[in-house]
Amino acid sequence: MATSEELFLELYRLQPRQRAVVAANMAQVLGHPPESEIVQLATRECFRLYGRYWYETFALRSMPAEEVRRRFTVTGMEFVDEALVAGRGIVLALPHMGNWDAAGHWLALGGYPMTAVAEELRPPGVYDLFYRHRRALGMSIVPLAGTRVAGRLVEVLRQNHVLTLVADRDLTARGVEVEMFGRSRRLPAGPARLALGGGAPLGVAWVTTTDEGWHCVIDRPIEFERSGDLRADVATLTRVMAAQFERAIASAPSDWHMFQPAWDDPAP
Amino acid sequence: MCPYAWDAPGGVQSHVRQLAATLMGRGHDVLVLAPAGSSAPAEEGVRFVGRPVRVPFNGSIAPISPDPSARWRIRGEIDRFRPDVLHAHEPFAPSVSMAAVLATTGPVVATFHAFADRSRTLAAFAPVLRPLWDRLDVRLAVSEAAASFVAARFRGDVRVVPNGVDVGRFANAEPADLGPGSHVLFAGRLEPRKGFGTAVAAFELVSGDLPDLRLVVVGEGAEHHAVDGLAPAVRGRTDMRGFVPEADKPGVFAAADAFMAPATGGESFGIVLVEAMAAGVPVVASDIPGYRGVVTDGGNGLLVPPEDPVALAEALRRLLQDPELASRLREGGRAAAGRFDWSAVTDQVEAAYGDAVQRRRR
Numbered sequence: 001m002a003t004s005e006e007l008f009l010e011l012y013r014l015q016p017r018q019r020a021v022v023a024a025n026m027a028q029v030l031g032h033p034p035e036s037e038i039v040q041l042a043t044r045e046c047f048r049l050y051g052r053y054w055y056e057t058f059a060l061r062s063m064p065a066e067e068v069r070r071r072f073t074v075t076g077m078e079f080v081d082e083a084l085v086a087g088r089g090i091v092l093a094l095p096h097m098g099n100w101d102a103a104g105h106w107l108a109l110g111g112y113p114m115t116a117v118a119e120e121l122r123p124p125g126v127y128d129l130f131y132r133h134r135r136a137l138g139m140s141i142v143p144l145a146g147t148r149v150a151g152r153l154v155e156v157l158r159q160n161h162v163l164t165l166v167a168d169r170d171l172t173a174r175g176v177e178v179e180m181f182g183r184s185r186r187l188p189a190g191p192a193r194l195a196l197g198g199g200a201p202l203g204v205a206w207v208t209t210t211d212e213g214w215h216c217v218i219d220r221p222i223e224f225e226r227s228g229d230l231r232a233d234v235a236t237l238t239r240v241m242a243a244q245f246e247r248a249i250a251s252a253p254s255d256w257h258m259f260q261p262a263w264d265d266p267a268p
Numbered sequence: 269m270c271p272y273a274w275d276a277p278g279g280v281q282s283h284v285r286q287l288a289a290t291l292m293g294r295g296h297d298v299l300v301l302a303p304a305g306s307s308a309p310a311e312e313g314v315r316f317v318g319r320p321v322r323v324p325f326n327g328s329i330a331p332i333s334p335d336p337s338a339r340w341r342i343r344g345e346i347d348r349f350r351p352d353v354l355h356a357h358e359p360f361a362p363s364v365s366m367a368a369v370l371a372t373t374g375p376v377v378a379t380f381h382a383f384a385d386r387s388r389t390l391a392a393f394a395p396v397l398r399p400l401w402d403r404l405d406v407r408l409a410v411s412e413a414a415a416s417f418v419a420a421r422f423r424g425d426v427r428v429v430p431n432g433v434d435v436g437r438f439a440n441a442e443p444a445d446l447g448p449g450s451h452v453l454f455a456g457r458l459e460p461r462k463g464f465g466t467a468v469a470a471f472e473l474v475s476g477d478l479p480d481l482r483l484v485v486v487g488e489g490a491e492h493h494a495v496d497g498l499a500p501a502v503r504g505r506t507d508m509r510g511f512v513p514e515a516d517k518p519g520v521f522a523a524a525d526a527f528m529a530p531a532t533g534g535e536s537f538g539i540v541l542v543e544a545m546a547a548g549v550p551v552v553a554s555d556i557p558g559y560r561g562v563v564t565d566g567g568n569g570l571l572v573p574p575e576d577p578v579a580l581a582e583a584l585r586r587l588l589q590d591p592e593l594a595s596r597l598r599e600g601g602r603a604a605a606g607r608f609d610w611s612a613v614t615d616q617v618e619a620a621y622g623d624a625v626q627r628r629r630r
């Protein structure tokens with residue numbers, strides 16, 4: 001673990017441009033200029049925690065179940081239990097924070113029926129192989145491609161699954177415009193659409209790194225009254241999700257693995 | 269540079285071990301750096317740099333990532349040995365190889381083995397790993413499948429240099445006595461990914477038409493119960509041999525009349541297929557990317573859709589009832605296996621070393 005972290009700190013030293021991308025994101029989150037000491041420290045920490053996450057993608061599979069449980073703490077699990085008792089599944093939207101695979105692994109070990117939506121599919125020729133990591137961790141996967149995806153996911157909710165989506169980046173450019181940390185950006189409409197379509201609650205969850213493992217926070221599902229206008233409802237729900245993401249990221253900025261520019265427009 | 273514990277079993281370790289031995293046999297000075305547990309016996313030409321970290325896993329070894337002090341030992345070993353070329357296996361694994369690539373200034377050749385299952389994660393990490401990639405002068409991958417993962421994420425050529433097999437050991441093996449009748453062989457871990465259930469179902473389907481055929485199974489695993497569902501008469505024609513020592517494998521292979529490899533996917537390279545071909549056994553394999561790089565359908569083996577016992581049974585029936593086809597595939601297989609012999613593979617690796625050195629001179 002420590003070796004991987006140190007190697008990533010070396011990668012941090014080696015690439016000023018990548019460093020600047022992360023520093024620009026951290027500057028927006030922390031409200032200080034990129035060259036300020038606090039932003040520089042947070043940026044360095046981003047690389048260190050990224051190294052830890054990289055190491056964990058190799059190590060997690062060989063980690064015994066009891067060890068994963070020992071290293072994992074969670075608050076808000078009652079919201080998932082309540083939703084599953086109600087029987088319509090739950091949509092959990094996560095930012096790229098900490099190690100979300102560890103959280104999925106933990107849920108699967110706990111016997112929760114869980115489905116993860118995979119956001120990337122290329123190259124398609126090697127399609128069947130890339131799930132293996134998450135499958136090995138006990139999750140079922142629905143790829144985010146093709147025309148029947150929404151229908152399959154609604155079906156998964158009907159089977160009372162926990163459906164997780166990493167949703168802090170809009171890959172389609174058809175997302176909902178939201179404000180995060182005082183600047184506008186886009187978030188995918190998928191979580192809101194699925195929750196509204198499947199009648200399932202939508203909650204935000206996030207994972208932060210602890211000394212020895214991970215801590216997961218599951219927020220109370222968003223309370224929401226439909227207006228009857230689906231498009232407007234999707235936008236409203238996505239904006240509430242953005243506000244909760246903001247709170248999550250602010251609580252542990254360096255745990256946000258955002259190595260691309262998080263805001264497209266140039267900083268004001 | 270081997271990233272995984274030298275004293276743990278694994279495909280990368282075995283590749284590094286055999287390549288190093290072949291290179292030494294050709295007169296090269298070779299030094300292998302690898303992490304290893306404290307009880308690993310010393311070996312000539314191998315230096316252990318760091319122990320695989322035990323602490324995080326409460327006693328169970330994660331076969332990766334030596335302790336941090338290993339980084340300085342790696343640097344020291346490289347400075348003392350002063351290699352003409354540094355060959356890093358799996359350079360992105362956060363361990364010895366990655367540390368060595370960052371520590372050296374000389375020519376670097378890298379081999380990507382099986383990153384298939386981390387493709388999604390690799391995609392996200394690619395921008396951060398780029399400085400590491402840029403330090404690789406020549407990039408090799410053990411199969412088209414392995415090459416396509418990295419090629420999709422990074423700019424620059426990736427050459428396919430296959431895994432090596434000791435072809436002679438299989439080609440010259442004395443066939444073992446498998447008993448009367450003809451024999452179809454399955455070798456591998458008995459788990460769904462290797463398609464053992466499909467193999468058993470296919471055997472059941474052909475067992476009526478081929479009454480003297482027996483199923484020989486080499487390997488262990490949770491799915492060994494798959495044979496328990498067979499009708500007693502058919503079950504009696506199965507020979508579950510369990511674990512077979514490496515030294516006895518060539519003999520068992522050479523004695524078989526057909527070999528089936530019905531893996532469902534996730535194989536980045538079909539070593540076991542090459543071994544069967546070298547032993548002169550006609551193979552039937554599933555049509556998956558990792559096997560397609562080895563088997564040409566109808567030329568040196570037969571390809572069938574994965575997880576399709578009926579198609580697998582049909583191919584076996586064709587093969588076992590048509591001696592002309594069997595003999596053609598046997599010859600094709602022997603010829604194809606030659607490409608994967610360590611001597612042929614090492615020629616290509618040596619060429620890569622030369623190119624890496626040339627590239628730095630320019």
